Amino acid sequence: DTAVSQTPKYLVTQMGNDxxxxxxxxxxxxxxxxxxxxxxxxxxxxxxxxxxxxxxxETVPNRFSPKSPDKAHLNLHINSxxxxxxxxxxxxxxxxxxxxEAFFGQGTRLTVV
Amino acid sequence: GDSVTQxxxxxxxxxxxxxxxxxxxxxxGYPSLFWYVQYPGEGxxxxxxxxxxxxxxxxxxxxxxxxxxxxxxxxxKGSxxxxxxxxxxxxxxxxxxxxxxxxxxxxxxxxxx
Numbered sequence: 001d002t003a004v005s006q007t008p009k010y011l012v013t014q015m016g017n018d019x020x021x022x023x024x025x026x027x028x029x030x031x032x033x034x035x036x037x038x039x040x041x042x043x044x045x046x047x048x049x050x051x052x053x054x055x056x057x058e059t060v061p062n063r064f065s066p067k068s069p070d071k072a073h074l075n076l077h078i079n080s081x082x083x084x085x086x087x088x089x090x091x092x093x094x095x096x097x098x099x100x101e102a103f104f105g106q107g108t109r110l111t112v113v
Numbered sequence: 114g115d116s117v118t119q120x121x122x123x124x125x126x127x128x129x130x131x132x133x134x135x136x137x138x139x140x141x142g143y144p145s146l147f148w149y150v151q152y153p154g155e156g157x158x159x160x161x162x163x164x165x166x167x168x169x170x171x172x173x174x175x176x177x178x179x180x181x182x183x184x185x186x187x188x189x190k191g192s193x194x195x196x197x198x199x200x201x202x203x204x205x206x207x208x209x210x211x212x213x214x215x216x217x218x219x220x221x222x223x224x225x226x
Contacts, residue, residue: 041221053211
């Protein structure tokens with residue numbers, strides 16, 4: 001069983017489109033995250049979310065929004081896609097409040113053309 | 114705010130060479146420290162961790178010691194293999210960061226036979 005799974009693995013889309021990336025974890029964790037990895041491999045936290053609190057990185061454009069239908073899922077919606085949104089997006093989860101390791105999905109490579 | 118500074122890469126070593134990748138951190142309070150590894154085309158995997166000062170994390174021949182006095186968590190391996198070629202990330206997390214994980218810039222390691 002994959003602990004953190006995200007779909008799709010690859011996503012190619014045109015500028016201006018709206019797209020979603022899905023993430024599911026079967027670890028029973030309370031906290032889920034979205035990270036963006038750019039072409040230089042730099043990882044930036046976008047959001048962290050548990051069933052009580054959403055923490056948003058203030059540098060993330062409001063075109064990006066997390067949606068959590070339940071504790072095991074945290075989907076990422078992106079509106080009006082731009083060329084600069086091209087990156088690999090990683091979902092992760094961990095168990096709060098104890099600070100254990102984060103488990104990562106395999107990533108979604110988003111290419112905006 | 115809390116942050117991690119990691120040795121710049123890329124690093125190229127011959128098989129069986131000694132590896133050190135430096136990592137220092139800035140944090141209020143007492144974070145947990147991690148090393149993650151990313152193999153080509155894959156997500157991040159936890160390599161090792163340490164949750165308090167003087168703890169040593171170890172896995173697959175890699176080691177790192179949590180040094181509070183020097184705010185460091187350097188990664189070492191005595192004899193690298195070709196299969197160790199990957200990108201290595203130092204990271205920290207704590208309740209002060211809202212349990213978010215902050216990553217260094219990553220260090221690319223290539224081991225040649």
